[in-house]
Amino acid sequence: MDLLVLGIVVLIYFLLVGYVGYVAWRRTETSEDYMVAGRRTHPYIMAMSYGATFISTAAIVGFGGMAGVFGMGILWLVFLNILVGIFIAFVFFGKRTMKMGHNMSALTFPEFLGRRFNSRFLQYFGGAIIFLGMPLYASVVLIGAARFIETTLGLDFSIALILMAVIVAVYVVLGGIRGVMYTDALQGTIMFLGMIFLVVSTYYLLGGVVDAHQALTNISHLIPAKARAIGATGWTSMPLYGSPYWWTLLSTIILGVGVGVLAQPQLIVRFMTVKSNRELNRGVLIGALFIFVMTWSAYVVGALSNVYFFRKMGMIAVQAAGGNADKIIPFFIKSAMPEWFSYIFMLTLLSAAMSTLSAQFHVQGTAIGRDVYETVRRRKGDRSVLITRGGIIIAVLIAVVLGYLLPGSIVAQGTALFFGICAASFLSVYVAAIFWKRATRQGAIAGMVSGAIVSLFWLLFEYKKTAEALGIAKALFGGPVIASMPWPVVDPILVGVPVSAIFMVAVSLLTEPPSDEHIQKCFNGV
Template sequence: MDLMILSIVFIIYFLVLGYVGYLAWKRTQSSEEFMVAGRKTHPYIMALSYGATFISTAAIVGFGGVAGQFGMSLLWLVFLNIFVGVFIAFIFMGKRTRKIGHNLGALTFPEFLSRRFDSRFIQYFSGGIIFFGMPIYASVVLIGAARFMETTLSLNFHLSLLILSIIVAAYVIFGGIKGVMYTEVVQGTIMFFGMIFLLIFTYWLLGGVTGSQTALTNLAPHFPASAQALGGTGWTTFPTLGSPFWWSLVSTMIIGVGIGVLAQPQLAVRYLTVKSNKELNRAVLMGGLFIAAIPGTAYIVGALSNVYFFDKLGQISVDVVGGNIDKIIPTFINMALPEWFVYVFLLTLLAAAMSTLSSQYHAQGTSLGRDIYETLKKKKDVSSVKLTRIGILVAVVLAFVLSLILPGSVVAQGTALFYGICAAAFLSVYICALYWKRATREGAIAGIVSGIIVSLFWLIFVFGKTAKGLGICQFLTGQPMLIPTMPWPAIDAIIIAVPVSLIFTIVVSLLTKPMSQEYIDKCFKSDVSKKSETSGK
């Protein structure tokens, strides 16, 4: 590896990020600018920022590794990422979130729910869920990037984690959401073109689309026996209906991430950064193209890596990496692609990790500073910006510590876990906040609390992967899971917790006094920015 070229590439990259972060710092003068970019973000910036936040090393390294182990059935997640994560999110969730958020002056996702239902409890409780739950997600994103640095640069894994943490913390702490979004435009652009090249080169390397897909299909007899035992049937076919792998793929990966994206706090706050619905409409196409290119490429390449490794080494991907699927994509890149692209892809992964981490740290910082501290302590003796910066620093440390202790092959699972927890706690209440005026404060509280309780109970006592890993059920009951009979240990918590949360929200709302019509009118009043645009014509 040419360290001189690598050093030059990295110096240019970090100089660009430094300049962009400096611009963000200079243009951040208030709490509103620090948290929602002054509500005047360009649709291109919003779309790339949303996509770069959504798609991280978890998608490229973690889920790409899952595709390497289990195949292209994961492409259904790409469909949901585009249809649900962009189209439905922007058009049906984003527009109303932006309008209500503007009407109520909300600066964070917990504050949005809090002001919509006029409840301080919702703000600090939701802030607590985000602050204490998101380090799981942040740590696996860190791990994904650090694994590639370890594989490519022969750099110590722990040192890689430390370097990434320090760099991201610097521009998020000083630049706020503008620092996050401006740098994400640079990072998102690198990710987009890097992954497009990876897809084209991989198909060319393996004999074209038809040839490579046929070769992957013909590898089915070498599909791992352990995966076949779980219901896997090959890299180009869907797993057996009702099998453990089918449930894991559908409930945890496809539904958990594909639907859970609607309730991601770090994504929902993006809707509050634009001026009008026109910006959201214009952002749909760019957002959709970005999502299609990044995870779509990762899942295809992850699966096709089996063809390359089998031809070169006589082994399938999971065997080449010694069972740690988080190393499948990094190992393939380093072995199969030209050296210059290894540098480019390293930047792509760094961009993916840093863009998502910056948004996660910002969301955690605002949760601790504004949603928890300021809400609980009525007398504000410290500014929102200073509190948020302290919260960001704490979030960085938490993610770093967790990344040191988590096991291998955890990136995709950790991502799905956090998405599921957020969906269980917020999705039903969030939808009701936007579309059901009869929803009450008590109903929203019941929905959030019941969702998080059921989700945590299921993860600790029923869902096999987490119940066995945590060991709490074994300690308390003497058995690894309360219900060992299939399919229950393979059903993700989101399948149970979201319906329970919705039922509690609806039933309790119907049994309690409606919110005042005056307050509801304030929440849903006509779009001020739209009126000003019309009057100016």
């Protein structure tokens, strides 16, 4: 390893990030600048920030590793990422969110819901869910980056974890969302170029597109007996319908993220940083192209790594990675790619991690500063920026601690679980807020609270991966979960979202509708 070359590459990268963060800091003067970038963001910056925040090391390392385990069936997530995460999100949700956010002068997603339904409770309860739930997501993004640095550069995992957290914390605390979005655009561009080179090189290494995919089909007999017993059939075919393997792939990995993206606070707030629909329209193509290249490349490379490791080592990818799916992509890069590319790809993963972490830390800080502190104390003003910065520091510390405590192969699962929790808590309320004028404050509260409670209950007592690890169900009921198959492998999103929607609609219809004056104010020009 040429430490001089590595040092120069990393130094140039951080100088660029530092300069962009400095520019953002110079342009941040008010609370509105700190939280929604003054609502004047360029469409390229908004779209790249949205995409770079969406696609993190969790997508590249975590879900790329899951593709090494589950195979090409995970490509259905690419379809949902573009259809739901970009087209539906920008065209149907983004435009209404942008306009209504302007009408209500909302600076955060919980504040958006609170003002739409005229409820302080919705704002601080939503802020609390974000601040308490998002550390799981932030920690797995940290883990993904630290694992790559550990595997590729030989740096101790603990040092890599802390170094990443500190660097991101500095420019988020100082620059607010301007610092986040400006650096996101730079980092997203690096990610885009890095992933194109990776997927092209992988196909070249394996003899071309047709030969690579045929080779992957031909080694289906290497699927471990344990995986085959619960429904796995191969890397180029879907698992057996209704099997535990099928439920895990469909409900947790594909639907958990593919649908849960609509209720992600750190993404929704991006819609409130632009001035008009024109910026959102321009952002659709940019965002779609970025998401396609990033996700499709990661998943294809993850699945095809099985062919490479079989040819070179006589084993499948997860075996070559020591049983830890989170190490498949890093180990493949180290083993198959030239050394100089490891340096470049390290920047790709650093960019992916830093862009998502910065958004996560920022939204956690605004949740505690703007949505909880200001709302509970009923004080508005620039002091919330100080509290927000303190909240960001606390969020960073929690993410680092969880990075040490969480088990292996957790990156993709942790991401999907957080997306599911957000969907269960926020999705039905968010949809009603922007599309259903008859929705009431009581209905919104019932929908959010019921979704949060049901998803938490499911994680503690029924979803096997979390319930078994926590052991609460076993202590109380004598078994790892309460109900039998298929429920232990059904993701909380498939239970929490319907329950939340039913409560939202039923309670709204049973309570007095909001005043015409309030509705006119919220929906003016929508």
